[in-house]
Amino acid sequence: MEIDIRSLQFDNCLRYETRQKKEDWLIPFNKLEDFIVSQDIYKDGPIFFSVNSNQEDDYTYYLPINAPVQLPEETEFSFQDSFKLEKALFLRQAVGVMDVNVAVQKLKDYAEFNEIELEDTYFFVVHELYNDYIIDLFCPILEAGGKE
Secondary structure, eight states, X not given: OOOEEEXXXXXXXXXXXXXXXXXXXXXXXXXXHHHHHHTTOOBOSOOEEEEETTEEEEEEXXXXXXXXXXXXXTOSOEEEEEEEEEEEEEEEEETTTSOHHHHHHHHXXXXXXTTEEEOSEEEEEEEEEXXXXXXXXXXXXXXXXXXX
């Protein structure tokens, strides 16, 4: 798949932060989905999450919902009005086609070749499709050189 420069924006997001092993990346999906059902909240986009390459066990999950909500105080979730990446390197990846580590390295190599400075955080937008997943990988751009 081709690497591109894109933006990413979602409004009205539930947010969930956790520390976990890399192989457990899907577990919070059920937690988020169970919570919205119990609170009569409607999903309005794909679940996505971020991980920082310097702190690989810290994950932040986001779930776009249809409207702002007032959450109960005793919940482990928070609400975020808006999430936006102005400018990021983008790569679409189908699970089973390309390893996540390979995809991340591909973005790093592209950025280095094109003199683009990236943040240390990667965002994975997960699209469920016929019992499989397609993942859009975004890495925010700090500075871009002349080859952008």
